[in-house]
Amino acid sequence: MSTTQRRFPDLPPVWALGLMLLSIAAGRLLPPGPFEEPAWRILGAALLIGGLALVIWAMLWFRRKRTSIYPSGAPTRLIVEGPFRINRNPIYTGMALAVFGGTFLWGGPAGLIIAAIFPLLVTRRFILAEEQALRAAFGAEAADYFARSRRW
Secondary structure, three states: OOHHHHHOOOOHHHHHHHHHHHHHHHHHHOOOOOOOOHHHHHHHHHHHHHHHHHHHHHHHHHHHHOOOOOOOOOOOOOOOOHHHHOEOOHHHHHHHHHHHHHHHHHOOHHHHHHHOHHHHHHHHHHHHHHHHHHHHHHOHHHHHHHHHOEOO
């Protein structure tokens, strides 16, 4: 493993923050420039606050169920309550909402393209492996849960 690979914290919040900052910079620097209308800023604030609230709510369920919140951690419990009733990845959904919120709040239209990378990246980099680990650990219970809940 190279030194760069060891130093880069390959964690979803790092990707979310990095892509949010890139999307804000792109939105401000590339045409047509930043969002100017107050409605876009209100939408951005609502998405950012709502996304962070969803992340915190889901994190509390991980704590309540005493299972690993880390993508590489071994699952010890299948959480199907709280925000997990309707969305099996509420932390990633909350992060995506926050990335888009930051783009609307401080960036511009060009940044939305970069913000849209986050859900794709997180699905390929983390979610698919996590779902496979849940299937291996919980079998039919996980399959049933996946059938009745949304990934996003």
